[in-house]
Each structure stands twice: as structure tokens, then as C-alpha cells.
Amino acid sequence: MPFFDGARGRMHYRRWPVDNGVASVLLLPGTGQHSGHYHRFARALRAADIETWALDTSGQGLSEGDHGNPGTLAELVADARMLFDLVHAASPRTPVILMGHSLGAVTVLALFGAAEPETAGASADSAALRAYPLRPALSADAVAGLVLSGTPKRALGGGASGAAGTPLPRGLPILAVHGVEDRRAPIDAVRVWTQRHESVDLREYADSGHDLLHEPVHARVAADIADWTQGVVVGLARRP
Structure with a gap:
């Protein structure tokens, strides 16, 4: 089983390889999830010639750490960057799509120094949202695009209409997938953020909640992500 040495212990990850894949998706799961929950999603991407990598967050799955404390956002970013380097080293010429669900989506944004949590109120994962501001750990030209699933509003300037919003790398393709009935991360905030x-x-899924890849709509979500990823890769190939 594959591991790497993180700052807080051995970190486990899974890889679903594809021969001559058109892209690699690096998935960062949400709180309480791990790479073993994404075999079905990886099979869907494999059918589209897309390779999948997924991290076990600290304390989850087979990774060492405290199950109840995933760490600060700076620590989560450091772990994600280490896995990114492994993905890039394995296939240097293959475009990489960074994907995060919930806390993983916050981590993806933070890799670019682009996450803005709410300043007031405590909520789940609050310990992981300390240590702001963060310096970017990746440049925009290091990846082909981002996929954000169930992004919490605390990473989007709180979703206020007058907020500055999360500063994103200019020109970087981003797909946001979100359940209309998401109670953990209500969709209103991401709608406002997307408009800016x-x-x-933004792809919205009716009658769906927070964990899109484990709900009845999972096949459509996976297909949308695969189609979008292929479109991004085609766009890269057409660049002069």
C-alpha cells in the first residue's frame, strides 16, 4: 500500500492508474472520509481515460494522526502538496486536476492562498481553518483546473453579497458541483461567489445534499466531472 512521510506521520493514498491517461485527478476528501470511499468514482473516471489519486487525510483511513483533529489548514496544505508532487513525478506530462470535497475543497483553495473563512462563529472543522493567511503552495500553471464539491461558505468570504470573495488564479478553469439541498454547506454562498x-x-443538482458522489445523483456528477475534465484537456491541447 502506498504511503509517504508527512509532517505528522505516515500518510496513505490510493492510485487508480490508467495507461496513457488524458489527465490525473487528485482528490482531497472531506472530514470523516478517506480514499477507500471513492472506488466507484475512480472507475467512472477510468472509463474516460482519467487517472485518480486520493489522499487519506491525517487521522482518516490508513493515515496516521488524530481521527478527531485533521490539523490546521497549513498542515492540510502541506500534506496535499506532498501528494501533488508524487502525482506530478509519476506522470510529468499529464495534466493534473485538483479536486476537493468539503474540507478538501477548502484545502484546494488554500493551496493557492485563496481561501477566506468567516471571521466569526465556530463550526465543524474550525481547528483546520486556523493559520491564516497562507502563502500559495502552488502556482496556477502547475495544474490544469480545479473541481470543488460542497464548498463551505466559510471558505468563500462567508457568501455575503458585498464580500470581496476568494481571490482565484486568473484564467484557471474551475468547476463547482453542489447539491441544492446541501444543509451542511448551503448553496446560496457558492451561488454568490460564482457570480463574482x-x-x-457551477453545476447544481436538485434533490441532492452535501455528499454528491455518494447520493443517487452520483453517476451524473461523476460524468459531469469527467466531461468537464476532458474539455479542459482539449483546451490545453489547442493552446498555441
Whole structure:
């Protein structure tokens, strides 16, 4: 089983390889989830010639750490960057799509120094949202695009209409997938945030909640992500 040495212990990850894949998706799960929950999603991407990698967050799955404390956002970013380096080293010429669900989506944004939590109120994962501001751990040209699933409003400037919003890398393709009935991360905030960023493609799923890839709509969500990823790769190939 594959591991790497993180700052807080051994970190486990899974890889679903594809021969001559068109892209690699690096998935960061949400709180209480791990890479073993994403075999079905990886099979769907494999059918589209897309390779999948997924991290076990600290304390989850087979990774060492405190199950109840995933760590600060700076620590989560450091772990994600280490796995990104492994993905890039394995296939240097293959475009990489960074994908995060819930806390993983916050981590993806923070990799670019682009997460804005709410300043007031405590909520789940609050310990992981300390240590702001963060310096970018990746540059926009290091990845082909981002996929954000169930992004909490605390990472989007609180979703207030007058907020500055999360500063995103200019021109970087971003797909946001969100359940209309998401009670953990209500969709209103991501709707407001999306309107402020022309590079974000928001896909809404009716009668669906927070964990889209484990709900009845999972096949459509996976297909949308695969189609969008292939479109991004085609766009890269057409660049002069």
C-alpha cells in the first residue's frame, strides 16, 4: 500500500492508474472520509481515460494522526502538496486536476492562498481553518483546473453579497458541483461567489445534499466531472 512521510506521520493514498491517461485527478476528501470511499468514482473516471489519486487525510483511513483533529489548514496544505508532487513525478506530462470535497475543497483553495473563512462563529472543522493567511503552495500553471464539491461558505468570504470573495488564479478553469439541498454547506454562498468569478462553472443538482458522489445523483456528477475534465484537456491541447 502506498504511503509517504508527512509532517505528522505516515500518510496513505490510493492510485487508480490508467495507461496513457488524458489527465490525473487528485482528490482531497472531506472530514470523516478517506480514499477507500471513492472506488466507484475512480472507475467512472477510468472509463474516460482519467487517472485518480486520493489522499487519506491525517487521522482518516490508513493515515496516521488524530481521527478527531485533521490539523490546521497549513498542515492540510502541506500534506496535499506532498501528494501533488508524487502525482506530478509519476506522470510529468499529464495534466493534473485538483479536486476537493468539503474540507478538501477548502484545502484546494488554500493551496493557492485563496481561501477566506468567516471571521466569526465556530463550526465543524474550525481547528483546520486556523493559520491564516497562507502563502500559495502552488502556482496556477502547475495544474490544469480545479473541481470543488460542497464548498463551505466559510471558505468563500462567508457568501455575503458585498464580500470581496476568494481571490482565484486568473484564467484557471474551475468547476463547482453542489447539491441544492446541501444543509451542511448551503448553496446560496457558492451561488454568490460564482457570480463574482467568471472562470467558475457551477453545476447544481436538485434533490441532492452535501455528499454528491455518494447520493443517487452520483453517476451524473461523476460524468459531469469527467466531461468537464476532458474539455479542459482539449483546451490545453489547442493552446498555441
